Amino acid sequence: MTYADRLHPLTVFAFYCAILVLTMTATHPVALLSLFVSAVLLRAVQIGVKRTLAGVPIALLLLLSVTAINLFLVHRGAKILFFLNGKPITLEAGLAGVFSGLMILSVILFCACMSRSLPGDRMLSLFKRRLPRLALLLRMTLGFIPRMRTRYREISDARGALGLSRGRGMLNVLRARLTDLSILLTLTLEESMDQADGMRARGYGLPGATRAVTEPRSARDAILSVGLVLLLVPALLPLFTGRGEWNWYPLDRSALVPDLFLSLSFAAGTAIAVLPILLEGKETLKWHILRSRI
Secondary structure, three states: OOHHHHOOHHHHHHHHHHHHHHHHHOOOHHHHHHHHHHHHHHHHHHHOHHHHHHOHHHHHHHHHHHHHHHHHHOOOOOOEEEEEOOEEEEHHHHHHHHHHHHHHHHHHHHHHHHHHHOOHHHHHHHHOOOOHHHHHHHHHHHOHHHHHHHHHHHHHHHHHHOOOOOOOOHHHHHHHHHHHHHHHHHHHHHHHHHHHHHHHHOOOOOOOOOOOOOOOOOHHHHHHHHHHHHHHHHHHHHHHHOOOOOOOOOOOHHHOOOOHHHHHHHHHHHHHHHHHHHHHHHHHHHHHHHHHOO
């Protein structure tokens, strides 16, 4: 059991919504770096360091892709690195691409952490009374990638055991992978239709439906909710005042060090992202200690 399992789903959902809003609206490099480090640490606490490091190649590929796109399509900036087809390739465009990639990676990591802290059943219990269709859509969306990854591995292993995925040469390997992908898409569509028919047969979303599981709120939820509000107010002040807006073109190196106002705002936003790490890390450490005593 994780610490998020002891909280009300609304509390967990509010925390991750606040973190995602701060991440998607942050433009200052200091804020983006702190949020990215928090996302990596939270993911490592949830699934372990080894599994987190296993996703480094894909993350680097995404980061390099975003950086290259911004570097070769945006030609603004004062620091010219070289010319390509008569167009300047600038340092500012490269840095803007790097931090844009970090922002995208942070959002992906926080969404993955949210899907682990709020499984499908808890997500349904959170929205199914007021917004049943949205609850079902969120449940299917958040679990889409993990389910497809697991199912693709099962299909590949099954076809390999039957000798259907074996072949020599790049063309045969590509043909086998395309066949696995075709089977995966077919099964995914069939499962979606079966799930929709099953939910309709159970009367999901009909007026007057009762909730199968009710999760009462506790004092822990109240304390964390109050803390979230107290931290979220100063963290969002730069967004509404415009003082946290960062401009890469041209690059102002003197603004890299935030003033006292921005430092306090960034500290509040980082605290919101760090708090789940501390709570989940405490539960993980406790679990390892108890397991070592067996």
